[in-house]
Amino acid sequence: MTGETEAQRPTISVVIPAYNEEDYLPACLDAVMQNLAGKAVEIIVVDNNSTDGTKAVVERYPEVTYVFEPRKGITRARQRGFIASTGEILAYVDADTHPPEGWIEQIWEQFGAHKNLACLSGPYSFYDLSGIRNKISTGWFVAARPLAGLTGYLMVGGNFAIRRDVLDKMGGFDSTIEFYGEDVDIAKRAKKHGKVLFSPRFVMPTSGRRMKKQGFAKIAGIYFANYFSIAFRGKPATRGYEDIR
Template sequence: MTAETMSDRPTISLIIPAYNEEAYIGACLDAVMENIAGKAFEVIVVDNNSTDGTRAIVERYPAVTYVFEPEKGITRARQRGFLTAKGDILAYVDADTHPPAGWIEQIWEQFGRNQKLASLSGPYSFYDLAGWRNKVASGWFVAARPLYGIIGYMLVGGNFAIRRDVLEKMGGFDPKIEFYGEDADIAKRARKYGEVLFHPRFVMPTSGRRLQKHGYLRMAGLYFVNFFSIVFRGKPATKGYTDVR
């Protein structure tokens, strides 16, 4: 990729919220260094008041900007990243993801071909779930596609990119949402300012730890209930959540 080509493209800030992620953040940043760091404008880890060794691990990576957000909550960590980042497009992944080769190129491709695009997201694959477990977990995204076709928006919180100007118009992230439903809320509000694309090729490998801990049916139910609650009521149905580490 030439310098001239890079200069013609919007800048991308990669933002990674992290809370007590010492077991996962190193592998995430290794993947980022291999596949993203030389292309993104900046890489930011937002430490959401961790009490473990997350900061020490992040500081092993000189190319990563460390930011501390003392008020715990995923939307608050996302907002701190938004306020810190300087890129034209803000890309968010979770601390237990492994951003793959070609991922950032897809962001340039989709936003470059569609000037009306407000945000881009795609499904997870699960690197620590084998066989039928991975297929069942990934099947959620297949089942949800008809809903996306009807409603016109869907987004996965650990795998999305959004234009800075859209986030500004939205007023950023909603700190009243603690966890469940925050991704549907982002998609719903972004849809007012452009297209919200959920692309099956924009895949992010992630951990299935929450599914393993709480069970597949329970997690599917929680996500669907909160998705519909955001769509029809404008707020999530579930307030509490349990950290899985």
């Protein structure tokens, strides 16, 4: 640790975008309450115009702030959370993640140790994939490291923390990006204002539902195509996307 006292630590807002997540959100919020509550200054769920019982799930957790964003799209939900939050650092997780013990402490540790750190991210582990499927799915983070060496940035959208002042300088999130490539765009623009660190220790358990539904090879191909497209062309290669619930 950096030796910072609790009073010196930056405040952290946890933001969880959610669209029709009544099935996955309860486990996410249970993990948040167990491991993050009392450490984050606030926990915000951004309901991205859900048509199911997402709001009712949030209402079962009095400590969680409910915010509604009527324009569907992950970047719009992230932006709504940015506007509604107050923390000096915004920590974004997805509604199908299980934030683990020690996760917020790593944010404090890394931002305390690297004064020029703009954005912190780390790999996923997949709690609902087993055996070889899990190993293959987590292996792409190793395969992606040469890209990070080439460009200087790598992050995943369901597991990152970013300084508020960096987001201000970036002009917030790019709402013209519907889904694929939004994480690459965030990292690329954040790098203009400091270091973007991808820490192998900063692991987030998440669902492999998209890989199970669409296949690892397809998802990996889409991600790499959009990484290169955002990095070198400034716009995503893929426009459409499928909601996996």
